Amino acid sequence: MEISDKAKKSMESLGLTNYEIRVYTSLLFASSNTASEISKKSGVPYSKIYDVLNSLYVRGWIYSDNQRPQNFFPKSPSNAVEAMMIEMENNLRSNKNVIINELMPIYEKTGLKEKPDIWVVSGLYNIAIKVTEIIRSTKEELLIAIPKIPENVVKSIQPVLRELAEKGVKIIILASDETNSDTVKAMSRVAEVRLKNDMFGGGVIGDSRHVLILLGEGKNDPTTTSSYDTIAIWAEHTGLASFAKDYFQYLWQDAKK
Structure with missing residues (x-):
């Protein structure tokens, strides 16, 4: 044998x-x-x-x-x-x-x-690509904080999150209490979800190493000359990720189950 x-x-x-x-x-x-x-x-x-x-x-x-x-x-x-x-x-x-x-x-x-490499990511499309990269590369723990979750976004990442959950990855999602109940139900199938009011910004933390922080939702007002794209910062640095995780856990403790 x-x-x-x-x-x-x-x-x-x-x-x-x-x-x-x-x-x-x-x-x-x-x-x-x-x-x-x-x-x-x-x-x-x-x-x-x-x-x-x-x-x-x-x-x-x-x-x-x-x-x-x-x-x-x-x-x-x-x-x-x-x-x-x-x-x-x-x-x-x-x-x-x-x-x-x-x-x-x-x-x-x-x-x-030591200076961590911090990159600015602008535009919803580019941010979505980077978020997907972080999610797919996560092996142990994924933390997601999203103030507003469009239904099409949930549908697009649901299969990826399900795949991670089946591999044993711990997924924790913090969302706005204004999130649609069907969306919350869908996310709860693959993750532990809590809701919080007055959420500002958002982000994704993968394995306490990769971190993306959403800085603004963007603005495009045709009635004015003022406009800007959605902006986020991304880094692969345990120190910055640890700081972001501490803040996430602070918000998590105060959120509703």
């Missing part, structure tokens, strides 16, 4: 080699084995088998007895993965401290400050 390619790739992503995966899975199906037996069943050369077994032992994937010849046994996958996660977290923490302690003083001496 063999494990799926998906499981193999997941094990590889944790840092296990092809030999280590073959040895561990052969033990799963055989329960216990000597080194020579493991070599035959896994296809790992005998000259390499002890190095592979030792690596798996150190990483917490297998254990052995004190018999002669020595027998090797698989640990439960859940315990093995947990042990690797702890090891990776410890390594990450250690490397983080080394990098920050040595490089931050150098960075601070330069006097440089």
Whole structure:
């Protein structure tokens, strides 16, 4: 028996080699084995088998007895993965401290400050394209605040939102309390929705990283010379997205379910 390619790739992503995966899975199906037996069943050369077994032992994937010849046994996958996660977290923490302690003083001496790229997006069509890009790229959490939601807009994004919801993406929508009840009902099928009065502006936040903030609804009055397009700002920056998310959550707490 063999494990799926998906499981193999997941094990590889944790840092296990092809030999280590073959040895561990052969033990799963055989329960216990000597080194020579493991070599035959896994296809790992005998000259390499002890190095592979030792690596798996150190990483917490297998254990052995004190018999002669020595027998090797698989640990439960859940315990093995947990042990690797702890090891990776410890390594990450250690490397983080080394990098920050040595490089931050150098960075601070330069006097440089990180400047996020912020783009101005004008026109409903261009804004709609950017909003759709953010929605489609979201993997975990999508926050949407819309003061006015035209029915045609809801119909156009409904399939995309449904697709995200089916993938397990958390979708939260804050809308004006003047929103049509049918529209609210349609959005509620794929998202958690709350209504709020006196909403000004709006925006979209994807995965606490991508943010688009609507600054104005535009104006085109033929009776005057004053006119301007709908304008929004867009950025891919965790700091700005975090600020926008905090404000969204502030409005959310005060909104009606």
